[in-house]
Amino acid sequence: MSARLLSKEALKRRVDDAYATEWGRSVAFLLRLTRDIQIAEDCVQDAFESALVYWQRDGVPDQPGAWIRKAAKHRFIDAARSSRTRQEALQRLRLLHPPNVHKEDVEQLDTLIKDDELALIFLCCHPAIAVTDQVMLTLRTVAGLPPRDIAVAFFAKDEAVRTRLLRAKRKIRGAGIPIKLPKSDEIEKRLHQVFAVIYLIFNEGYLANRGENATRPDLTKEAIRLTAKLLELIPNNNETHGLLALLLFTESRSPARITTQDTLVPLDEQDRTRWDHDVISQAFKHLERAVACELPGRYALQAAIAAEHSKATDYAVTDWKTIVLLYDCLLEIEDSEIYRLNRCVALSFSDSPLVALDQLAELEKGALPESHHLISATRADFLRRADRNEEALVAYQLAIDQADNTAVQKFLQRRILELITKR
Amino acid sequence: MKYTFILVATPGAEPAYGSDEWKNYAAEYGAWNEQAAKAGIHRGGEPVQPPERATTVRKEGDEVKLHDGPFAETKEVILGWYLVEVDNLDEAIKWASKMPLVDNGFGAIEIRPSVDFSQG
Numbered sequence: 001m002s003a004r005l006l007s008k009e010a011l012k013r014r015v016d017d018a019y020a021t022e023w024g025r026s027v028a029f030l031l032r033l034t035r036d037i038q039i040a041e042d043c044v045q046d047a048f049e050s051a052l053v054y055w056q057r058d059g060v061p062d063q064p065g066a067w068i069r070k071a072a073k074h075r076f077i078d079a080a081r082s083s084r085t086r087q088e089a090l091q092r093l094r095l096l097h098p099p100n101v102h103k104e105d106v107e108q109l110d111t112l113i114k115d116d117e118l119a120l121i122f123l124c125c126h127p128a129i130a131v132t133d134q135v136m137l138t139l140r141t142v143a144g145l146p147p148r149d150i151a152v153a154f155f156a157k158d159e160a161v162r163t164r165l166l167r168a169k170r171k172i173r174g175a176g177i178p179i180k181l182p183k184s185d186e187i188e189k190r191l192h193q194v195f196a197v198i199y200l201i202f203n204e205g206y207l208a209n210r211g212e213n214a215t216r217p218d219l220t221k222e223a224i225r226l227t228a229k230l231l232e233l234i235p236n237n238n239e240t241h242g243l244l245a246l247l248l249f250t251e252s253r254s255p256a257r258i259t260t261q262d263t264l265v266p267l268d269e270q271d272r273t274r275w276d277h278d279v280i281s282q283a284f285k286h287l288e289r290a291v292a293c294e295l296p297g298r299y300a301l302q303a304a305i306a307a308e309h310s311k312a313t314d315y316a317v318t319d320w321k322t323i324v325l326l327y328d329c330l331l332e333i334e335d336s337e338i339y340r341l342n343r344c345v346a347l348s349f350s351d352s353p354l355v356a357l358d359q360l361a362e363l364e365k366g367a368l369p370e371s372h373h374l375i376s377a378t379r380a381d382f383l384r385r386a387d388r389n390e391e392a393l394v395a396y397q398l399a400i401d402q403a404d405n406t407a408v409q410k411f412l413q414r415r416i417l418e419l420i421t422k423r
Numbered sequence: 424m425k426y427t428f429i430l431v432a433t434p435g436a437e438p439a440y441g442s443d444e445w446k447n448y449a450a451e452y453g454a455w456n457e458q459a460a461k462a463g464i465h466r467g468g469e470p471v472q473p474p475e476r477a478t479t480v481r482k483e484g485d486e487v488k489l490h491d492g493p494f495a496e497t498k499e500v501i502l503g504w505y506l507v508e509v510d511n512l513d514e515a516i517k518w519a520s521k522m523p524l525v526d527n528g529f530g531a532i533e534i535r536p537s538v539d540f541s542q543g
Contacts, residue, residue, distance in 0.1 A: 128512055175536045176424040178511035186513075 006060065014060050015051055022065040023144030024229075028120035029069050029113050031179055033076055037123075037141055037169045040072075047072035069113075118233045119181050121226075125194045126177050133168040134197050135204075140165055142229075143222050153219050154204065194230065195243050195299060198223050202247050206254075220251055242290035242300030248283035249306035252276040264407055268315040280310050301330045320350035337363070337371050341378060353382040373402035377412060389419055425466065425537035426515040428505040430522070432530035434498055451523035459507065459518065468505035499530070512536070 006014065023044065030040035047068045061067040124137040136154075139145045145153075151161040171177070182190045205219025227244045234240065256274040257265055287307055290300035305326045312318040327343035330336075340363050348356035360382065364375050380395035393416060400412045438444035459465040479490040493501070502524065509515050512534070519525060519532040 128516070175534075176426075176511045176515075178513050182513070 006056070008056075011052065011056055011060070014064070015048060015055065018051070018064040018068065019048060019144060022068050024120065024142040025065060025113055025117050026069045026072055027141055027144075028116035030072050030076060031120060031123075032112075032116055033073065035179060036173060037137075038166075039076070041141065043072040043076045044068065046075055114233055115181060117229075119179060121194055121230065121233075122182055122190050123172065123177065123179055125190070125197045126172070127190075127193055128175065128177060129168050129171060131197070131200070133164050134193075135200050136161060136164055137168045138197050138226070139201065139219075139222065143226060145222070191234070191237070191239070195239065198226050198230075198243065198247075199299075201226070202250070206250065220247070220254070223247055224251060236289075238290050238293045239297040239299055241286045242297055242303050245283045245286035245290050245303035246299050246306055248279050248286065249303060249310055252279035252283060252310065264411065266411070267309065272314065275310070283307070283310070296329075298330060298333050301326055301333070305330075318349070320346045324350050337367060338374075341371065341374060345378060348382050348385070353386040357382045357386070373399045373404075373408070376402055377408075380412075380415070384415070384419060389422075393419060424511065424515075424539070425506060425508045426512075427535045427537065428468075428507065428515075428519055428522070429533040429535065430502040430504065430524050430530065431499040431533065432502050432524060434500055436529040437524075448523055448527070451526075455522055458521075464507045464509050464514075464518065466506040466508050468503065470503035471501060474500055502530070506537075 026044045026047070027037070027040045030043050031037060034040045034043065050071055051064070051068060055061070121138070121142055124141055125134050129137065136150055139150050139153075140147060147161045147165060148158050150156075151158040154161070172179075181187075201219050202223035205221075205223065224244070224247050227240065227247060231237070231240045231244060252275050253267075253270060255276060256270040256272065259265060283303070284307065287300070287303050290296060290303060296304070305323055308319050308323050308326075323346040324343060327339055327346060330339050331343070341360075344356045344360050344363065347359060357379065360375065360379055364379075367375055376395050376399035380392045380399055383389070383392035383395055396412050396416050396419070400409050400416075403409050403412065438448050456465065474493040477491075477493045479492065479494045481488050481490065481494075507515065507518060509518065515534050519534055522532060524530045525532055
């Protein structure tokens with residue numbers, strides 16, 4: 001133990017650091033005893049509050065995580081011993097003495113904890129829980145985001161987030177959702193649900209990132225952290241590497257994606273020198289691992305597509321032929337309108353806008369209403385590039401009428417202006 | 424834990440009563456029941472007659488009112504219920520997925536955990 005006394009700010013930082021790395025792990029460990037997420041969270045929360053007091057007095061322990069877990073465990077045991085019900089136990093949670101952490105505690109706890117942590121992730125992403133609740137529960141219980149931060153991130157009311165979290169925790173207890181690792185034949189399927197939740201968290205951060213509120217938690221970073229954590233817990237899974245590669249490729253572009261005026265810059269106009277090349281090289285390492293198997297999964301393939309953009313020095317020299325092939329592989333795994341639309345775009349470059357127009361017409365026949373504006377905007381773009389400007393103008397106007405997002409509408413209006421001035 | 428399965432069919436999805444397909448379908452239920460009995464999870468259950476023969480009882484003011492028909496005006500038809508006792512929801516889901524109604528795509532099962540009064 002380093003007995004050196006820290007300033008209040010330095011101590012706060014050390015506790016915050018411990019919180020970031022140890023929260024989910026500690027809740028997972030406590031859950032083994034409490035069998036209830038809320039009580040586990042309360043014990044861990046109390047341990048962190050005690051840490052502020054004891055670490056000020058005695059210095060920061062060498063193993064902050066083990067200290068927190070032992071403190072939280074003591075707190076639960078003390079409370080459970082003197083109480084008849086969990087409710088009563090909860091009210092009695094008080095840590096009277098700081099724990100003594102021995103070397104064997106650390107070793108013993110750390111070996112158990114990986115399975116506990118993985119079980120907690122699977123629990124939060126259980127398919128019997130509504131997807132939005134899975135997302136919030138994962139952010140709260142695994143990543144340790146306070147409910148008010150989750151509310152800010154989702155533009156939701158604090159109270160609404162708390163209600164959702166409570167409802168999900170009650171469902172877990174009430175419906176008997178098991179707190180244990182899924183059976184080995186179930187793991188692969190359940191892992192895909194975890195990927196889906198992480199992907200939703202990332203997208204929420206990615207789409208909402210307008211930079212207008214610097215205090216908003218960075219959900220893209222949380223999603224990347226969660227994926228890295230998953231890779232640590234289940235090493236060598238190709239598709240986890242694939243998801244991490246995809247998130248990193250996407251994240252690498254964020255410095256070039258938004259202007260200082262908070263407007264979105266499309267991929268073809270981004271200043272590629274501003275992409276984060278350290279992040280890109282990390283992404284390539286994970287992509288390599290992701291495709292080192294017979295049948296790369298959907299995240300690996302999407303990452304491979306993102307990689308093609310990262311390889312190209314500018315939009316014009318992108319290897320569109322490869323991208324079309326990668327979309328063909330993706331469509332074999334999952335038929336999705338957005339994949340087909342993106343394949344059309346790639347085809348318009350690898351072949352010609354006119355060929356792509358035909359395919360787009362096919363796609364438009366059974367399209368969902370929410371993709372209408374995307375299809376119209378894409379058609380307008382193909383027509384513009386085929387020098388059919390009059391038709392392009394009509395299509396752009398249609399896309400503006402169909403879109404319900406002002407940023408998108410502004411972008412399309414700019415395209416119309418460019419066309420008119422070119423005439 | 425105890426779970427009640429409420430079996431709900433999509434109208435017209437099940438084979439016609441008495442047909443060869445129906446006989447196979449009924450045999451599948453027999454097999455499910457046998458497996459459940461062998462696993463020791465079967466705690467009860469009954470098939471019920473169609474919604475046309477349902478009577479809904481409700482009190483309005485001081486008077487008990489009867490309604491000829493089911494209480495919910497939904498398209499789905501409640502076929503019956505089962506009570507099973509298994510370790511957790513994952514087990515319950517596994518058994519429900521194997522039920523011929525679900526397995527053949529003829530309808531759905533709503534899984535309701537029983538209230539446990541021993542838990543505070």
